[in-house]
Amino acid sequence: MFRYVLGDSVQVMSTFPAASVDFILTDPPYLVGFTDRSGRSIANDMNGNWVLPASREMFRVLKPNSLMVSFYGWNRVDTFVSAWKQAGFRIVGHLVFAKQYASKSAFVGYQHENAYILAKGRPPLPADPLGDVQSWxxxxxxxxxxxxxxxxxxxxxxxxxxxxxxMLDPFGGSGSTCVAAAQAGRRYIGIELLPDYHAVGCRRLAALRSRHAA
Structure with missing residues (x-):
C-alpha cells in the first residue's frame, strides 16, 4: 500500500478500517499561526478544533499494541496531550531533536524540535532502542x-x-515521512490538505520510485 492522498485527514481516516495501520509518524500544525519569510503558511494552524477528532481517528485506525510518534508545538502542549489521552493513547516516551542553529529567537534561541511517543495498548520494546536525543x-x-x-x-x-x-502520516506536508518510509522498506499512507504541498509530495515520491527503478 503506497498512497499519498489529497484531503482532510479526519474525513480520509474515517474511511479506513479500524486497526489497519502499524505505525503513525506525523507532524501536525503547531497551532501558532506560523508563516515563513516567503509568506508560506500551514492549514489549520490557527485553532485546535481538529486535534481531538484527528487523535480519535488515529487511535481507531492504529493496530493494537502499536505506536504513534507525533511532533507538537511546545507552547500548545496542553491541547495535544489532552486530546491524545482522551483518544486513548498513553505517553511512553519523548524525543528531542537537537539543531545546530536557532530557527527563531525570543527569550531563548529555539534550537530543538520535540515529539512524543504514544502507545495504543502494550507495544513490544525495540530490540535496540534509540536515544531520546537525536540529531537534526x-x-x-x-x-x-x-x-x-x-x-x-x-x-x-x-x-x-x-x-x-x-506507516500513516495524516498531516503529510511535502511527503517527508512517506519518503522515509519508502527508503526504509515500509509501506505508507500520507494525507495532506493543501494541494500545493500535496503536489510536491507526489513529485518527491515519484522521483524516489524512478531512482529505485533505474
Missing part, C-alpha cells in the same frame, strides 16, 4: 515551511516497525 539536519525548508529531515525520520520508522509495515 537543516533541510532549507525547500519543499515545505516546516519541513522535517528524512534523515531524522527514517530511524524512527526502522526502530518502531518491521519491514513491510504500513
Amino acid at each position: 539536519q537543516y533541510t532549507g525548508n525547500r519543499h515545505h515551511p516546516t519541513e522535517k529531515p528524512v534523515a531524522s525520520l527514517q530511524p524512527l520508522i526502522e526502530s518502531f516497525t518491521q519491514p513491510g509495515a504500513i
